[in-house]
Amino acid sequence: MKSQDETLEEWCRLLLRAFELEDVDVDINEVLSVAGVAAHSVVRPAAPLTTFIAGLATGLKCAAGQAPDGHAMQGAMDVARAVAKAYAADEAQAAPGTPAAGTAGTSAPTGTPGE
Structure with a gap:
């Protein structure tokens, strides 16, 4: 029987x-x-949803020639992680009974992804 890691590698x-993306290296x-x-x-x-949008962002950056695959993918992962953490921090600071600061649209952190 295959391990979970082996199954994920095979599935990937x-x-x-x-x-037709055999040359793309995915860090599972x-x-x-x-x-x-x-x-x-x-x-x-x-x-x-987060991983889909990060993948979409990666593909768009690569297609536009803005970054090579690995750099675009890592940048998208960094942005997604930062936005999720910022969302959680905003939610934690929101007063009970009021809309959370981050629910209307948490923006991406400033600066180049991956910096």
């Missing part, structure tokens, strides 16, 4: 092949880490 390779642990931060900082369903 199959998905990459299906999308980093993706899962960001998903975990989103799930615990926002709500559980934020995990797949």
